[in-house]
Amino acid sequence: MISPTSPKLKQVSTINSDIRSGRASSKSAASTASSSSLSNTRNNRSPNPPTKRYSTHDISSVPQSPEMSNEQVFDLMEKEQDKIVVKMTREISQLQEELKALRAQANSRSRRSSSISSNASLEIPRGEPHAAATIRRSSSSTHTHQVPQAQLHELAQENAALRHENEALKREIESLRAQLRNPVCIYSSSLPHYTTLAVDPPVPFPQWLTDFTGLSQWPGLDPPYVPLDFINFANVPAVPQHAQAQCATLFRDSCSFDCFNCISFDDVYTCPQLSQTFDDGPSPATIKLLDHLSSKSTFFTLGVNVVQYPSIYRQIVERGHIVGSHTWSHKFLPGLSNEEIVAQIEWSIWAMNATGGHIPKWFRPPYGGVDNRVRSILRQFGMQSVLWNFDTFDWKLLDPAYSRDEKEIYRDVTKFRQANNNQGLILEHDAVIRTVNIAIEVNKILGPSQLTVPQCVGGIDYIKRFN
Structure with a gap:
């Protein structure tokens, strides 16, 4: 619970003209936003960012192993991430084999139970409710045999247990597939091998957020509702x-x-110039992408990663790119309660504020999970949903269950570009090296004339900047 004496956050202006059309001028919208926004302190002061140990403009200033260049580190990252994907894929295959065997066992027991039920009729003698059941054959045979009533009950219990285990295995398989699509686990599992690129410690939990929430550290993957x-x-x-x-x-x-x-009136889903957008960062792989981009772009970041990689996050901003929110921990919002949706958004905003000194305007829903309930909450934060009209499906490269490869992506991008007069928004990911390599090649195809999301719609970059 929040202490009654804790400062309250000021209401974010919905910036009515911007919300209605998605095309408010940057200058006027920025002026409106500056007067009403989430306050990061009682006196609306900017948080003091952690002292930088190294320049975020040039990672060559980071102490590197004399035996490894940045490119060698990136290559090592890719190999390690591929190994993790292979391991997860093998685990999925093993679970699928278990599921197959379990289904065969369940079918066998089901046939056995059906055989008993169809070939015999159950008769319980009157006055003896707990006596053994007398099973009589349905045929004209006068032969009878005794089968304990508990046998049928035991078979039913076993079948129920098998069904339960079957559902549990299916959930486990789906969970692993979801992890392959949301590859936070892939790069976090190999962190020790490329800490030379993550140059700062995680963002300290700011005092202004302690004053407001009563907490003292960043949450796990399920942030508390405040x-x-x-x-x-x-x-x-x-x-x-x-x-x-x-x-x-x-x-x-x-x-x-x-x-x-379905697209709502204030959703952004296309752009007059075909442009890339990136989800799931920042990550150490983002550094390679930043070094190769020839145009400004929009990065939709996860709060849990923002506080983990603050220097990489700041480097995105300092190089002139726009950052938006992608929630705190990549949850599918339509499956959450209203309170859980708020928690995913507010903690993402606080992470971006504590790290970059700004409040985001643009929001990318994980998995494209947005409906009118989610939009209503977003609008109360003064944010707009940014969707896409071309998905590279680059995440399928991480799941061998799909046959998609790099050449298919490049071909599809080129075909979409030609068919849509070089207009649209492209969805990509910067969480792992393999998808970053794809993004670099797509950037070469599209060239330097791409736009950021606010440039696409004539909107503001952020609701508010504190520095």
Whole structure:
């Protein structure tokens, strides 16, 4: 609970003209935003960023092993990440074999149970409710044999247990596949091998956030909900929660992008100049991407990564790129409660504020999971959802279950560019080296004339900057 004496965050202006059209001028919208925003201290002061030990403009200033260049480190990262993917894929295959054997066992038991039920009728003698059941054959045979009633009950229990184990295995397989698509685990598992590129310690938990939340450290993957006085759940439409790819409970008026590819009036989903956007960073792999980009771009960052890699995050900003929110820990928002959605957004904002001294305007929903319930909460933060109209599906390169390769991606980008008059927004990822290598080649195809998201719609870069 928040102490009654803790300072309250000021309400973020929804910037009405910007929300209505997504095309407010940068100058006027920035002026409006500066008067109403999330306050990071009681006196609305900028947080003091951690002292930088090295320049974030040039990673050559970072002490490197004399035996390894940056490119050699990147190559090592890619090999290690590929090994992790192979290991996870093998685990998925093993689980699938277990699932196959389990289903065969369940089918065998089901046939056995059906055989007993179809070939015999169960008769319990009157007055003896706990006596053994007399099983009589359905045929005209006068032969009878005694089978304990517990046998049928035991078979039913075994079948129920097998069904439960079957569902558990399926969930475990889906969880591993989700990890392959959301590769935080892939690069975090090999961190010790490329700490030379992560030059700063994690962002200290700021005092202003302790004063407001009563907490003293950054949360794990499930951040706690902290009530905000400008978030009114009464204004949030009652759209049913749904798991990813489970759309049966939704109506079309929910305007779900992940279920119906529905675009709302203030969603950004295309651009007059075909441009790349990147999700899931910052990560050590982001450094390689920054060194090769010929144009300014938009990076949608995870709060949990922002506080882990502050120098890389600041390097994105200092090189002139735009950063937006991608939630705190990449949760599928339509499957969460209203409070959990707020937690994912607010902690992402606080991470970006504590690290970069700004409040984001642009938001990329993980997995494209956004509907009118999620949008309503986003608007109360003054944020807009940024979607896409071309997905490279670069994450499929990490899952051998898919046959997609680099050449297919380059071919598809070229075809989309030609078919859409060089207009649109491209979804890519900067979490691992393999997808970064793809992004570098796509950048060569598109050239230096790409735009950032606010440039695409004539909007502001951030709701507010504190420095």
